Amino acid sequence: MQLLDGKKTSEDIKQEIAAEVQQMKNNGEKVPHLAAVIVGTNGASLTYVGSKVRSCEQIGFESTLVSLPETITETELLSKIKELNEDDDLDGYIVQLPLPKHIDEQKILMAIDPDKDVDGFHPANFGKMALEMETFLPATPFGIMQLLERYKVETAGKHTVVIGRSHIVGRPMSILMSRKGYPGDSTVTLTHSRTKNIEEFTRNADIIITALGVPNYLKADMVKEGVVVIDVGITRVEDASHPKGYVITGDVDFDEVSKKSSFITPVPGGVGPMTIAMLLQNTLLARKLRSRK
Secondary structure, eight states: OEEOOHHHHHHHHHHHHHHHHHHHHHTTOOOOEEEEEEESOOHHHHHHHHHHHHHHHHHTOEEEEEEEOTTOOHHHHHHHHHHHHHOTTOOEEEEOSOOOTTSOHHHHHHHSOGGGBTTOOSHHHHHHHHTTOSOOOOHHHHHHHHHHHHTTOOOTTOEEEEEOOOTTTHHHHHHHHHSSSSSOOOEEEEEOTTOSOHHHHHTTOSEEEEOOOOTTOBOGGGSOTTEEEEEOOOEEEEOTTSTTSEEEEOSBOHHHHTTTEEEEOOSSSSHHHHHHHHHHHHHHHHHHHHHHO
16 A cells, blocks of 8 residues: 655645746746635635645745635625736736635636636636646646656546545546546546445445545445545544544545555545645646746
C-alpha cells in the first residue's frame, strides 16, 4: 500500500509555481494576482481563505482579501463582482461558499467573468472541461488528477467508481476520468445517494473516488484487493478522548480499507492540501491567458 501524500505533493507544486513566478519577476513580467471574496464570518471559510492568502504570499503571488458583511444585499454583492470583473490588475478570484441564505449562489457564480473564474465553477468553464478544451478545472478534481499522475497510478481501461454527484467534485471527476489521455481513459460509474446496492459497484472498482461526507462509509468488505482509493470526505467527528474534542474523518474506514489498497489518500493530508495548490495553478494559467490577449 502506498499513501498518496497530498501534503508533500502540494508543496512540490507550490515550489514549481514559485520558481515560475520568480522567472516572471526576473523578466519584468506582471506576477499573478488572486483575490478571495468572503461574506460574513463563517469559521471554516475564514480558515480556508486565510490559508489561500498565506499560500499566495509563499509563492510570490499578489493577493487581495475582500471581506464583506453578512448583511450585504445580493445587489451589492453583484456590484462588487462587476468591479472585480473589470479590475485589470486582477487575474482571478474566488467567491468563498457557502454564501448567506438571502443570496442566490447560482446568480453570483454566473456573474463571475469566466476568464477570472479560477474555481472552475462557471458553466462556460465546465463546458470547456467536458469538451477537453484548455480551461480552469475545479480545484479539488484537478488536485486528484495531479495525485494520480504524479504517483503514476494507471487509469486507462480501469473501472472508476465515483461516489457523490456534486458539481464541485463528483460530476467533474466523472468527466475528467473518462476524458482521453492520462490520467483518464477510464470507464466511469457515477453513484450517489439514490443508487441501490452501491457495494455491487465498489467491489468491482479498480479506482474509487468518494465525496459523500459520511464518516467511515466505505468499509473493507466493499472493495477488492489492490483498489486505488481517493477519499474527498472530511467530517468533524466528536471524540472526547482527543484534545480538541473531535477528530477529522474521511468517507473511508482507513485502517481496514488501506490493508486492501494499492494506493490510498489519508484524511487529513490527502486531497485537502491539493485543492489550494490547484487554485494557485489555475491563477497562474489565468495570468498566462491574459498576457496572450
